Amino acid sequence: MPEPLTLEMNDPEGSLRETLDEDGRSTRAQVLRRAVIGGGSIAAGGLLIGGLPELALGRPSKRQDGKILNFALLLEYLESEFYVQAVAGGALSGELLTFATTVRDHELAHVDYLKQALGGAAIARPAFDFKGTTTDATKFTATAIVLEDTGVAAYNGQGPRLRRKTLPAAASVVSVEARHAAWIRHIAGKRPAPAPLDPAKSRKQVTDAVAATGFIA
Amino acid sequence: MSLDLETLDADGALRETAAAASGDTRAAFLAKAGLLGGGLAGLAALGAPEFAGAASRKGDIAILNYALTLEYLEAAFYTEAERKGALRGELASFAIVVGGHERAHVKGLKAALGRKAVKKPTFDFQGTTEDAAKFAATAQALEDTGVSAYAGQAPRVKNDDILRAALAIHTVEARHASWIRDYNGVAPAPAGFDKPRTKKQVLAIVASTGFIV
Numbered sequence: 001m002p003e004p005l006t007l008e009m010n011d012p013e014g015s016l017r018e019t020l021d022e023d024g025r026s027t028r029a030q031v032l033r034r035a036v037i038g039g040g041s042i043a044a045g046g047l048l049i050g051g052l053p054e055l056a057l058g059r060p061s062k063r064q065d066g067k068i069l070n071f072a073l074l075l076e077y078l079e080s081e082f083y084v085q086a087v088a089g090g091a092l093s094g095e096l097l098t099f100a101t102t103v104r105d106h107e108l109a110h111v112d113y114l115k116q117a118l119g120g121a122a123i124a125r126p127a128f129d130f131k132g133t134t135t136d137a138t139k140f141t142a143t144a145i146v147l148e149d150t151g152v153a154a155y156n157g158q159g160p161r162l163r164r165k166t167l168p169a170a171a172s173v174v175s176v177e178a179r180h181a182a183w184i185r186h187i188a189g190k191r192p193a194p195a196p197l198d199p200a201k202s203r204k205q206v207t208d209a210v211a212a213t214g215f216i217a
Numbered sequence: 218m219s220l221d222l223e224t225l226d227a228d229g230a231l232r233e234t235a236a237a238a239s240g241d242t243r244a245a246f247l248a249k250a251g252l253l254g255g256g257l258a259g260l261a262a263l264g265a266p267e268f269a270g271a272a273s274r275k276g277d278i279a280i281l282n283y284a285l286t287l288e289y290l291e292a293a294f295y296t297e298a299e300r301k302g303a304l305r306g307e308l309a310s311f312a313i314v315v316g317g318h319e320r321a322h323v324k325g326l327k328a329a330l331g332r333k334a335v336k337k338p339t340f341d342f343q344g345t346t347e348d349a350a351k352f353a354a355t356a357q358a359l360e361d362t363g364v365s366a367y368a369g370q371a372p373r374v375k376n377d378d379i380l381r382a383a384l385a386i387h388t389v390e391a392r393h394a395s396w397i398r399d400y401n402g403v404a405p406a407p408a409g410f411d412k413p414r415t416k417k418q419v420l421a422i423v424a425s426t427g428f429i430v
Contacts, residue, residue, distance in 0.1 A: 002410055102406060109409035156384045160377045167372040171387065172410040175364050178391035179398075179406035186399050193314065193392035196321035197385040 002172040005117035060163040068158045070123045071203055072170070073114040075154055077125045078215060079147055080107035085134040092137055095187055100140070103148075103180050110173055117169070129217040141188050148181035150209055153201035277379050280370045282335045283416055284383070285326040287366055289337045290428060291359055292319035298346040307400060308349055311356070315393050322386055329379070339430040353401050360394035362422055368413035 058064065083104030086092060092100050115122045133143040155174035162170060182192035201209075210216065295316030298304060304312050327334045345355040367387035374380040395405035414422075423429060 102404065106406060106409040113410075152388050156381075156388060159371070159384045160380050164372045168368070168413060171368040171371050171384075172413065174384070174388055175368060175391035175411040176406055176409060178388035179395035179411075182392035182395035183399055183405040186396055186405070191314065192396035192399075193318060193389055196318040196325075196389060197382070198388040198392075200381065200385065 002113075002169045005113070005166065005169045006119065060161060062163070064161060065163055065166045066118060066121050068162055068203075069114055069118055069166075070121070071158065071206075072155065072173075073111065073118065073123060074126070075151055075206070075210070076107055076110040076114060078128065078210065079151060080104060080111050081125070081128045082130055082134060082143070082147060082215075083107060085128075085130055086140050089135040091135045092140060096137055096141065099144075099180075099183055099187060103144075103183075106176055106180070110176075113169070113173075127217040128215050130215055131213075141184060144184045145181065145188060145190070146209075148177055148184060150201070150206060151177040152181055153199050154203075154206040156198055157200035157202050157206070159200075274375050277374055277376050278330065278333055280374055280383075281326055281330050281379065282333070284367070284370065284386075285323065285330065285335055286338065287363055287419070287423070288319055288322040288326060290340065290423065291363065292316065292323045293337070293340045294342055294346060294355070294359060294428075295319055297340075297342060298352050301347040303347045304349055304352060308353060311397060311400065312352070315356070315360075315396075318389055318393070325382065329382070340428050341430045342428055343426075353397060356397045357394065357401055357403075358422075360390055360397060362414070362419060363390040364394055364411055365414035366416070366419045368411060369415050369419070 083100050086100045087097070087104055130143075133139040152174060155170055155177060159167060159170055159174070178198065185192045185194075295312050298312045299309075299316055342355075345351040364387065367383055367390060371380060371383050371387065374383055391411070398407075399405045
């Protein structure tokens with residue numbers, strides 16, 4: 001566990017309204033916002049994950065760290081719930097079950113860590129619908145590969161946008177995501193490390209990919 | 218180590234940095250290993266656009282040269298293992314694939330550093346490249362150490378282009394570590410959070426291997 005991270009972002013009101021204005025330009029944001037609100041989350045859930053143009057993010061700041069950590073929290077909510085349901089679903093066995101159980105616990109720990117860092121500014125957990133991918137071993141494996149590789153690319157994309165003081169926390173999480181990605185790829189018979197450099201994805205790329213899955217109910 | 222300070226330290230940055238670090242017990246080792254100092258001609262590594270850029274800060278140059286030394290070590294280890302021919306099956310594939318990645322990292326870091334790049338040290342892998350079991354155990358230790366080394370340095374990097382490159386390498390090292398751990402039958406991801414290591418901690422580990430002659 002890295003050093004506890006506290007952003008003291010307990011005044012989300014003003015910054016959320018600003019984020020709403022920024023996100024209001026994105027149709028994708030509206031889709032996600034509706035989805036998250038529909039899932040019983042507070043409005044903040046949808047606002048912070050919208051397809052915010054990269055240009056709207058300025059230089060590293062405490063406020064930007066908060067947005068990025070909430071984006072990370074959304075991904076960790078998604079991953080953790082995916083593995084919770086997969087383990088509970090009973091379709092996995094052998095190393096695949098070991099993988100799902102181990103990774104579930106890691107993702108839950110990441111959620112706790114990020115929620116603690118964000119305090120009152122943390123978004124609520126959306127409702128998820130994994131479309132049968134948690135109850136079928138083959139679909140589970142393929143989905144886990146995508147989720148973990150996407151998680152690595154998402155963290156790597158946001159790393160330079162964080163204040164350097166926040167980066168150690170992200171660094172200690174992202175390499176674990178990469179370990180998960182390599183592990184499940186290995187189980188699936190795919191090359192665990194497909195290239196000498198891991199790609200980075202922008203928030204919009206990741207958010208679009210997540211939206212395309214339809215996993216956020 | 219046959220590195221010569223005069224050759225390495227064209228602009229005196231190395232001796233200046235070494236002097237500044239003289240309170241550090243590892244300063245002598247660092248200077249000997251050529252890990253301090255340098256300058257930067259430009260980043261043009263791996264053909265990746267995010268690696269293109271320039272850095273001029275001494276801190277970033279020192280970090281890049283430190284990373285280069287670790288990558289030299291890893292690349293030489295896998296290249297020698299491949300050449301010795303003692304590995305079979307998946308272990309041989311692992312050495313070939315990972316060796317290719319580490320050589321690419323070396324190439325990239327050298328290109329980034331230009332004339333300021335430290336030279337490749339001489340290595341003695343103490344028989345670990347010609348025995349499958351020793352190779353697998355050593356690869357695991359090297360990769361896990363590499364992950365912790367990049368995590369320890371990333372927050373210290375000033376230039377964003379260099380940081381992007383470091384992050385892109387960092388997670389690939391983690392993939393290597395996970396791969397060889399799974400092969401070895403140990404947990405690929407042993408904890409929810411990976412621990413960073415300081416340069417001092419990493420260099421102490423490297424020194425303890427005796428791999429750098």
